Amino acid sequence: MQKRRLPGRRPLLLALAAGLTTAALTAGMTSAFAATVFSDNFDDGNTSGWSKSGGTWTVDGSGVLNQSNAGSELARQFAGETSWTNYSVQARVRPASFGTSSALVGLAARSTSSTNMYRLALLGSGRAELQAVNGSSVTAIGSASLGIGTGTWYTLRIEASGSTVRGFVNGTPIASGSNSLAGAGRIGLVTAYASGGFDDVLVDSSGGGTPTTPPPTTPPPTTPPPTTPPPAGWPTPTSSQKVDATIPVSGTFDGGLKRYYGIGDGGQSESQDPMFELAAGATLRNVIIGAPAGDGVHCEGNCTLINVWWEDVGEDAATFLGGTTYTVDGGGARSASDKVFQHNGSGTVYIRNFRVENAGKLYRACGNCSTSYQRHVVIDNVIARDTDAIAGINTNWGDTARFSRITIVGDPDRETSICVKYKGVPKGSEPTKIGEGADGVNCLYSPSDITYQ
Numbered sequence: 519m520q521k522r523r524l525p526g527r528r529p530l531l532l533a534l535a536a537g538l539t540t541a542a543l544t545a546g547m548t549s550a551f552a553a554t555v556f557s558d559n560f561d562d563g564n565t566s567g568w569s570k571s572g573g574t575w576t577v578d579g580s581g582v583l584n585q586s587n588a589g590s591e592l593a594r595q596f597a598g599e600t601s602w603t604n605y606s607v608q609a610r611v612r613p614a615s616f617g618t619s620s621a622l623v624g625l626a627a628r629s630t631s632s633t634n635m636y637r638l639a640l641l642g643s644g645r646a647e648l649q650a651v652n653g654s655s656v657t658a659i660g661s662a663s664l665g666i667g668t669g670t671w672y673t674l675r676i677e678a679s680g681s682t683v684r685g686f687v688n689g690t691p692i693a694s695g696s697n698s699l700a701g702a703g704r705i706g707l708v709t710a711y712a713s714g715g716f717d718d719v720l721v722d723s724s725g726g727g728t729p730t731t732p733p734p735t736t737p738p739p740t741t742p743p744p745t746t747p748p749p750a751g752w753p754t755p756t757s758s759q760k761v762d763a764t765i766p767v768s769g770t771f772d773g774g775l776k777r778y779y780g781i782g783d784g785g786q787s788e789s790q791d792p793m794f795e796l797a798a799g800a801t802l803r804n805v806i807i808g809a810p811a812g813d814g815v816h817c818e819g820n821c822t823l824i825n826v827w828w829e830d831v832g833e834d835a836a837t838f839l840g841g842t843t844y845t846v847d848g849g850g851a852r853s854a855s856d857k858v859f860q861h862n863g864s865g866t867v868y869i870r871n872f873r874v875e876n877a878g879k880l881y882r883a884c885g886n887c888s889t890s891y892q893r894h895v896v897i898d899n900v901i902a903r904d905t906d907a908i909a910g911i912n913t914n915w916g917d918t919a920r921f922s923r924i925t926i927v928g929d930p931d932r933e934t935s936i937c938v939k940y941k942g943v944p945k946g947s948e949p950t951k952i953g954e955g956a957d958g959v960n961c962l963y964s965p966s967d968i969t970y971q
Contacts, residue, residue, distance in 0.1 A: 554721070555889065556598055556705070557721070560716075561946070563581070566887060566888070570791060571592075571596070571764060571791065573590040573593020573594070574586045582612075584713070584714070585707075585715075592633075592709075593709045594708050596839075597705055597889075598704040598705045598889070600840035602702055602703065602721075602723070606678070606721070607675070607705045609707065610673050610716070611624065611671070611672050611714060611715070612670065612715040619642045619643040620641060620642065620710075621711035623640050623709050624707075624708050625638045625706070626705060628678050628700040628701070628704075633651065635703065636678060640666045642712065645661050645663050645666065646672075647660070648684075648695075657699075659685070660694060662687070672688060673688050674686070674687060682696055683696075704818075705719070705721060748871050748899055752829070752852075754775075756774055759778050762780060764792050764812075765778070770802075773803070777806040777829070778806070779811065782810045782813065782832055790833050791813060792813045793811050793815065795815075797819065798840065798841055799821070800817075800822075802823050807829065809829060811832045813833045813837065814834050814835045815836040817837070817840070819840040820841035820844065820865075821838070821844050825849050827849045828849075828850070828854075829853075831852070835859060838862060843868075844868065846872060848870075849873075851877065852875035853876050854874075856882075858874055858877050858879065860882055861884060862884045866893075869900065874901070874903070874905050878905075878906050878907070879909065880897070880902065881919070883910065885941075885948075886944065887945060890912075892915050894917065895919045896919075897922075898922045898923055899923045900924050901925045901927060903926075903928050903929075906935065907936070908934070910937075911961070913939045913959075916960075917960060918962060919937050919962065920963070921961075924936065924963070928971075932970060937956065938953075940952060
């Protein structure tokens with residue numbers, strides 16, 4: 519079957535039934551948004567740049583993202599930035615099955631966590647409803663009875679500007695209202711006790727979104743040298759706990775050096791759930807993550823990881839998604855066939871007082887995510903053994919990596935690369951290596967910053 523393209527070029531037609539619940543709606547409402555800041559049609563066959571929570575997600579041969587587990591209470595895929603404010607998000611959505619009349623397949627905007635968002639839901643009852651979702655509390659902003667059915671594509675659109683939120687189905691407004699639940703947040707694709715397909719995701723912004731091209735190069739960040747030495751060895755767990763579902767963290771989670779394990783298959787599959795999902799501003803400390811560890815830790819916004827240990831990195835140890843500042847202080851990671859820390863969002867990652875063993879790279883700035891940013895990393899007081907590279911960055915986007923007090927152990931031939939340079943590319947392509955080594959612009963260190971033992 520040939521895949522249909524963006525609905526703006528092939529609009530779906532649907533005669534909407536009467537029953538709009540908000541009198542202020544008019545068919546003549548037009549969008550003030552014009553700048554495309556994100557798009558994904560899944561033709562590359564993967565969900566790179568998206569963060570999964572719950573459900574079973576796969577991209578089929580026609581380039582449609584499907585969630586097939588109709589028994590999942592809440593399945594979500596998130597993308598974009600927690601800092602996005604005024605924007606519209608649009609996607610084609612096709613319900614495949616509804617378990618109950620309240621089951622839903624829908625689109626989300628301004629998501630601040632996995633359970634806090636504005637949601638435009640197609641319900642098993644046949645209605646479309648614009649909702650403000652705050653945990654288990656769901657407030658209907660407005661709705662319309664549309665005779666929603668399975669197997670049919672619907673174009674959903676949410677516009678959020680200030681406190682005004684509007685919902686559209688196939689270009690026709692179905693709800694509008696003022697709500698103060700969230701002023702900024704990411705986009706999402708959502709199902710609850712239902713299965714469905716998603717395609718042609720598009721985000722426009724009139725200034726609240728983050729541009730897809732990098733801003734002008736700014737001076738690379740610095741940080742004062744810490745006084746704490748890297749840990750001398752690996753800690754012994756105080757106890758072990760098997761984890762069957764992602765642990766959400768807001769505020770501070772102190773594990774008391776307990777070992778947490780049991781998610782995923784220990785491999786490199788990008789479909790694995792994280793062990794911990796940190797809300798913006800959260801701190802994870804004194805945790806040992808054992809195998810299998812799924813996709814490790816996801817930071818939805820600014821986050822701090824203190825004395826966190828990965829005994830066997832599966833897909834990634836931690837992925838930095840939203841926010842602007844992320845700190846890794848203490849701890850260590852080993853057995854990472856690819857990278858340890860994956861930087862998908864914007865801003866700066868600080869890594870200090872850390873051990874890494876038997877890894878591909880300690881840090882990698884994403885070179886082919888859906889949204890391109892200028893990213894920075896500051897690495898200080900790190901011991902590396904049997905590691906191919908300390909950091910990989912994309913110099914064409916203005917990335918920088920600053921190194922100090924790096925100790926390379928057991929590498930007499932000095933084969934470990936300190937700073938590898940890549941040319942970042944659009945999603946669906948593979949970044950190419952274009953060089954390595956200090957240059958005073960992107961890769962910042964001197965010979966005295968690197969010690970070989």
